[in-house]
Amino acid sequence: MTRxxxxxxxxxxxxxxxxVVSRVMNDSPLVSAETRKAVLxxxxxxxxxxxxxxxxxxxxxxxILGAVVDDLHNPFFADMLDGVEDVARExxxxxxxMAGKRNTRHEEDAVEAFLELRVDGLLLAGPQIRAQTLxxxxxxxxxxxxxxxxxxxxxxxxxxxxxxxxxLAVQHLAGLGHSHIAYLQGAPSPPARDRLSxxxxxxxxxxxxxxxxxxxxTEDGGYAAARELVRSGAIPTAICAPNxxxxxxxxxxxxxxxxxxxxxxSVVGYDDTALAGLRHISLTTVHQPRRALGERAxxxxxxxxxEPSRPRQILLPPHLVIRSSTAAPRGGHEPxxxxxxxxxxxxxxx
Amino acid sequence: MTRxxxxxxxxxxxxxxxxVVSRVMNDSPLVSAETRKAVLxxxxxxxxxxxxxxxxxxxxxxxILGAVVDDLHNPFFADMLDGVEDVARExxxxxxxMAGKRNTRHEEDAVEAFLELRVDGLLLAGPQIRAQTLxxxxxxxxxxxxxxxxxxxxxxxxxxxxxxxxxLAVQHLAGLGHSHIAYLQGAPSPPARDRLSxxxxxxxxxxxxxxxxxxxxTEDGGYAAARELVRSGAIPTAICAPNxxxxxxxxxxxxxxxxxxxxxxSVVGYDDTALAGLRHISLTTVHQPRRALGERAxxxxxxxxxEPSRPRQILLPPHLVIRSSTAAPRGGHEPxxxxxxxxxxxxxxx
DNA sequence: CTAATATGTGGGAACGTTCCCACTCGGAAC
DNA sequence: GTTCCGAGTGGGAACGTTCCCACATATTAG
Numbered sequence: 001m002t003r004x005x006x007x008x009x010x011x012x013x014x015x016x017x018x019x020v021v022s023r024v025m026n027d028s029p030l031v032s033a034e035t036r037k038a039v040l041x042x043x044x045x046x047x048x049x050x051x052x053x054x055x056x057x058x059x060x061x062x063x064i065l066g067a068v069v070d071d072l073h074n075p076f077f078a079d080m081l082d083g084v085e086d087v088a089r090e091x092x093x094x095x096x097x098m099a100g101k102r103n104t105r106h107e108e109d110a111v112e113a114f115l116e117l118r119v120d121g122l123l124l125a126g127p128q129i130r131a132q133t134l135x136x137x138x139x140x141x142x143x144x145x146x147x148x149x150x151x152x153x154x155x156x157x158x159x160x161x162x163x164x165x166x167x168l169a170v171q172h173l174a175g176l177g178h179s180h181i182a183y184l185q186g187a188p189s190p191p192a193r194d195r196l197s198x199x200x201x202x203x204x205x206x207x208x209x210x211x212x213x214x215x216x217x218t219e220d221g222g223y224a225a226a227r228e229l230v231r232s233g234a235i236p237t238a239i240c241a242p243n244x245x246x247x248x249x250x251x252x253x254x255x256x257x258x259x260x261x262x263x264x265x266s267v268v269g270y271d272d273t274a275l276a277g278l279r280h281i282s283l284t285t286v287h288q289p290r291r292a293l294g295e296r297a298x299x300x301x302x303x304x305x306x307e308p309s310r311p312r313q314i315l316l317p318p319h320l321v322i323r324s325s326t327a328a329p330r331g332g333h334e335p336x337x338x339x340x341x342x343x344x345x346x347x348x349x350x
Numbered sequence: 351m352t353r354x355x356x357x358x359x360x361x362x363x364x365x366x367x368x369x370v371v372s373r374v375m376n377d378s379p380l381v382s383a384e385t386r387k388a389v390l391x392x393x394x395x396x397x398x399x400x401x402x403x404x405x406x407x408x409x410x411x412x413x414i415l416g417a418v419v420d421d422l423h424n425p426f427f428a429d430m431l432d433g434v435e436d437v438a439r440e441x442x443x444x445x446x447x448m449a450g451k452r453n454t455r456h457e458e459d460a461v462e463a464f465l466e467l468r469v470d471g472l473l474l475a476g477p478q479i480r481a482q483t484l485x486x487x488x489x490x491x492x493x494x495x496x497x498x499x500x501x502x503x504x505x506x507x508x509x510x511x512x513x514x515x516x517x518l519a520v521q522h523l524a525g526l527g528h529s530h531i532a533y534l535q536g537a538p539s540p541p542a543r544d545r546l547s548x549x550x551x552x553x554x555x556x557x558x559x560x561x562x563x564x565x566x567x568t569e570d571g572g573y574a575a576a577r578e579l580v581r582s583g584a585i586p587t588a589i590c591a592p593n594x595x596x597x598x599x600x601x602x603x604x605x606x607x608x609x610x611x612x613x614x615x616s617v618v619g620y621d622d623t624a625l626a627g628l629r630h631i632s633l634t635t636v637h638q639p640r641r642a643l644g645e646r647a648x649x650x651x652x653x654x655x656x657e658p659s660r661p662r663q664i665l666l667p668p669h670l671v672i673r674s675s676t677a678a679p680r681g682g683h684e685p686x687x688x689x690x691x692x693x694x695x696x697x698x699x700x
Numbered sequence: 701c702t703a704a705t706a707t708g709t710g711g712g713a714a715c716g717t718t719c720c721c722a723c724t725c726g727g728a729a730c
Numbered sequence: 731g732t733t734c735c736g737a738g739t740g741g742g743a744a745c746g747t748t749c750c751c752a753c754a755t756a757t758t759a760g
Contacts, residue, residue: 004468004490006746017710022748032708049490052466053406054746057715062403072428072447073624081422081449094463097422097447099431113444116402118354140354140399219628252629274423278569279602280630356716367740372718380738404716407745 005046014042025050056118065093065301066114068107070100070126075273076290077125080146083294084123091302093120100128108133115140121301124148126189146297148190149313158297158314162191165286165318166198169240169268172284172320174206176328178238178266181208184215184225184250186242192217195270199240211236215246222249230257237265237329244269244276244285251283251325262327272321284326289316355396364392375400406468415443415651416464418457420450420476425623426640427475430496433644434473441652443470450478458483465490471651474498476539496647498540499663508647508664512541515636515668516548519590519618522634522670524556526678528588528616531558534565534575534600536592542567545620549590561586565596572599580607587615587679594619594626594635601633601675612677622671634676639666 007025011018016035023031024039031039042048056062065088069077081097088095098114100107107129114122121142127134137143138155145157166183173181183199186192196212203210211234215225222241229235230253241247247269251261261267269276269285276283296314357375361368366385373381374389381389392398406412415438419427431447438445448464450457457479464472471492477484487493488505495507516533523531533549536542546562553560561584565575572591579585580603591597597619601611611617619626619635626633646664 008746018747019710019749020708023709026748030708035708047486047489049462050466051407051468051746052463053403053412053468054715055466055748056403057401057407057717058746058748060715060748072422072431073425075423075425078422078449082451085449085451094459095448096463097449098445099428099435099447101432101435109444112399113402113446116400116405118401118403136397139397248628248630275625275628278598278625278631280598281628358716368717369719369740370738373739376718382738385738401716404745405718407747408716408718410718410745 004051005048006051007048009046010039010043010048013046014039060118062118062120063093064117064119065095065121065123065298066110066117066119067095067097067123067125068100068110068114068127069097070107070128071102072097072099076147076271076288079290080125080294080297083291083296084298085294087295087298087302093302100126102128104128104130111137123297123301125297128189142301144297144300146293149194149315150190156300156312158293158300158316159191160288160293160318161315162194162318163198163201165270165288166195166240167202168318168320169270169286170199170202170206172322173238173240173266173268173326174202174208176238176266176326177331178236178329179208180211180236181238181240182211182213182229182236183240184213184222184242184246186246187216187221192242195242215242217243217246219245219249219252222246223253224249226250226253227257230254230259235259235265238326239265239267241267241269244271244273244283247283247285247325248275248281262325264330266326266329268326276321276323282324284323285321286318287321288318292316354401355398356401357398359396360389360393360398363396364389410468412468412470413443414467414469415445415471415473415648416460416467416469417445417447417473417475418450418460418464418477419447420457420478421452422447422449426497426621426638429640430475430644430647433641433646434648435644437645437648437652443652450476452478454478454480461487473647473651475647478539492651494647494650496643499544499665500540506650506662508643508650508666509541510638510643510668511665512544512668513548513551515620515638516545516590517552518668518670519620519636520549520552520556522672523588523590523616523618523676524552524558526588526616526676528586528679529558530561530584530586531588531590532561532563532579532586533590534563534572534592534596536596537566537571542592545592565592567593567596569595569599569602572596573603574599576600576603577607580604580609585609585615588676589615589617591617591619594621594623594633597633597635597675598625598631612675614680616676616679618676626671626673632674634673635671636668637671638668642666 007018007021011021020031020035021039024036085095098110100110107127111133115137119141122137124145126147127145134155143155145155147159149159150157170181185196200210213225213228215221239250241250247267251267254261254265259265269283272285272287275281276285293316357368357371361371370381370385371389374386417434435445448460450460457477461483465487469491472487474495476497477495484505493505495505497509499509500507520531535546550560563575563578565571589600591600597617601617604611604615609615619633622635622637625631626635643666
C-alpha cells in the first residue's frame with residue numbers, strides 16, 4: 001500500500017489550491033463550473049479518496065451513527081437497523097454497527113469505540129450496560145436507546161409498548177374462551193418486566209388467576225418451562241411466551257407430552273419474527289414494529305433541534321398477528337383441526 | 351456537548367508534557383511508574399477519551415477492521431462475525447460492520463466508507479460488488495472475501511467447499527437408495543454455482559440423471575420450485591435445496607400436495623442454520639463451519655507476513671448433519687400419482 | 701469615475717494525536 | 731574526574747483536512 005493521494009496532490013494536478021479542492025469535495029457553490037470539472041477529473045485520475053480521520057479532526061463532525069447491537073444473531077435487530085439505515089442515509093449519515101454479543105463488557109467496549117470515533121450519534125439497541133456507562137456516553141454525544149424502555153427519563157428511548165403487547169395476547173386468549181392462561185417470563189430485562197406486568201394487569205382485569213413460570217428468551221427455556229407445567233399436572237389451556245423462540249420450545253414440550261397445539265393448548269409468541277411466519281410453525285404472536293422502531297430512533301438521533309418539549313420516550317403500539325397456534329379451548333365442541341397444513345386448505349375442506 | 355478534554359488538558363493537570371501523556375496512553379515503558387499513575391489519575395478525573403481521528407491521522411493506523419456484510423438478516427453472517435470478532439479482539443483490533451442489504455450500491459458505499467476511514471483491513475462477506483470496486487479496495491488496504499469463492503486468484507478468500515457440500519448431500523441420498531434426486535438451484539452467486547456443480551458431478555459419478563430447477567435462497571423460492579416439481583408429475587424421491595430456508599419452503603409445498611417428508615420425499619438443506627435444528631423442522635442439512643470461516647478470514651486479514659508468494663484461497667470442509675427430513679425411499683413404489691392434476695393443464699400456466 | 705458588491709481563489713491556522721529528536725540527570729565504567 | 735549510557739522527559743513537526751480571512755477580478759450602482 002503506497003501512500004494514498006491527498007487533497008494537495010489533487011490540487012497540484014488540477015493547478016489550483018487545496019482550498020478549492022476542499023470546496024469541490026464538499027459541494028460548495030463557490031467554485032466555477034470549469035474549475036470544479038478540472039478538480040473532479042484530477043481526483044478521479046489519481047484515485048483520490050478523502051481521509052475520514054482528517055476530515056473528522058478538522059470539522060469535528062463524522063456523519064457517522066454508531067449502533068451497538070446487543071445480539072446480531074437476533075433478526076429483530078437486523079430489521080430495526082434497516083429502519084435506522086434508511087433514515088440515516090436519507091440525511092447523509094452512515095451507520096456503523098458493533099456487536100455487543102449479549103455481554104456487558106463487549107457492549108461497553110463498543111460504546112467506548114464509538115465515542116473515541118466521536119460519532120455524531122449513538123444508538124444502543126437492547127443495551128446491557130451499566131447506568132454509569134450510559135451516563136458517560138450521554139455526556140459525550142447524542143444517545144438513543146432502542147428496544148428497551150428506560151426507568152428514568154434522562155435518556156431518549158424508543159420501544160414497543162410491551163405492556164400493551166402482553167395485554168393483546170391475553171385479551172385474544174380470553175376472548176377465545178380461555179381462563180387458564182399461563183405466562184412464561186423471559187430473562188430479566190426491561191421488556192420481560194413490561195410484558196409480565198401487562199400479563200398480570202390484563203389477567204386481573206379479566207378476573208383470572210395468573211400463573212407465572214420463569215423461562216428465558218430461548219427455545220430451550222420455553223421447552224423447560226412448558227415441560228415443568230406439564231409435569232406439575234396443572235396444564236393450562238393457553239400459554240403466553242416471552243418471545244417466538246420460547247413459544248416454539250413450549251410447543252415442542254407440549255407435543256412431546258402428547259398434547260396438541262392448539263387443540264389442547266393454545267400458544268402465543270412475541271415479536272413476530274420470520275420464524276413465526278414459517279408455515280410449519282405458523283405462530284400466533286405479538287408483532288413489534290421493528291423497522292419503525294429503527295426509523296424513530298434514527299430520527300430522534302438526527303433531528304436538528306433537540307426540543308425539550310418533545311417526548312423523550314417513544315412507545316410504539318404492537319399488534320396481534322393471529323395464525324394457527326391459538327384456538328378456542330376444548331369445550332366439548334368439535335375437535336379443533338390440527339394446524340397443518342396451510343390454513344387455506346383446511347378451510348376449504350368440505 | 352462542551353469541548354471534550356484532550357491530551358493537553360490531561361498534561362496540564364498532571365503537570366507533565368503531552369508527550370508523556372501520549373506515552374502513558376500507549377503503554378510505553380518509557381514512563382516512570384509514579385508519573386504514569388499521576389497521568390492516569392488526571393485522565394480519569396477530567397474524563398479524557400482519546401480522539402480516534404487524531405490518532406489515526408498521526409499514526410496512520412486505525413486498529414479497525416471493517417466488515418461489509420451482504421445481509422444482516424442472515425444469521426449465517428452473525429455466526430461468522432463472532433469468529434472474526436474473537437480473533438480481532440485477541441489481536442487488539444475492533445470490528446465495525448456495515449450492512450450491504452443485498453444491494454450492490456449499498457455495498458459499494460459501505461466499502462467506500464471503510465476505505466475513507468482507512469481501516470486496517472476490509473472483510474467482504476458474501477459481496478455483491480463489481481470487480482472494479484474490489485480492485486480499487488484492494489489497492490487501498492488489505493482485503494479478504496468471505497463466503498464467496500472467487501473466480502480469479504487475485505484476492506484472498508475464505509469459503510466453504512460447496513462443491514464438496516453438495517456432494518455430501520447427494521451421496522447421503524444415494525446411499526439411502528434414492529435415484530431420483532432433484533436439485534433446486536439458488537439465485538446466481540458463486541456458492542449457488544459451486545453447489546450445483548457438486549450436485550452435477552456426484553450425480554454423474556453415481557450414474558444418475560440430474561434434474562435441476564431454478565429457485566432462490568428464500569422459503570418462497572423453495573416452495574415455488576417444489577410445487578412446480580409436483581405439478582410436473584415427475585416427483586423425485588429426494589430434493590437437494592440450496593439452503594435451509596428453501597428446503598423448508600420445499601417441504602411446505604410437498605406437504606401441501608399431500609406428500610410426506612421424509613415418507614414420500616426426502617429433503618436436504620444447506621447451511622445448518624438454527625432453523626434446521628428446531629425440533630419441529632429437524633432438517634438434514636449440510637453444515638458450514640461459519641465461525642471458523644470468520645476466524646480464518648480475520649487471520650488472513652491480520653497475519654503479519656503477507657507472503658507475496660500468492661494470494662490464498664482457503665476452502666473449509668463442510669459436513670453433513672443428519673436429522674429427520676431424509677430416509678430411504680419407499681420400497682418399490684413411486685409416490686402416489688393418482689392425486690396429481692393433469693400435466694397438460696399445469697403446463698399452460700405461466 | 702468611484703465605490704460597493706458578488707464571485708472565485710489562495711494561504712495559514714487550527715484540529716488532537718504520534719513520533720522523532722534533543723535534552724537532563726543520575727549512576728556506572730574507565 | 732571525565733565520559734558514557736539509559737531512563738525519563740519535553741518540544742516541534744508532521745498527518746490531511748476544514749474554515750476563516752485576505753485578496754483578485756468582474757459587475758453593478760450611484
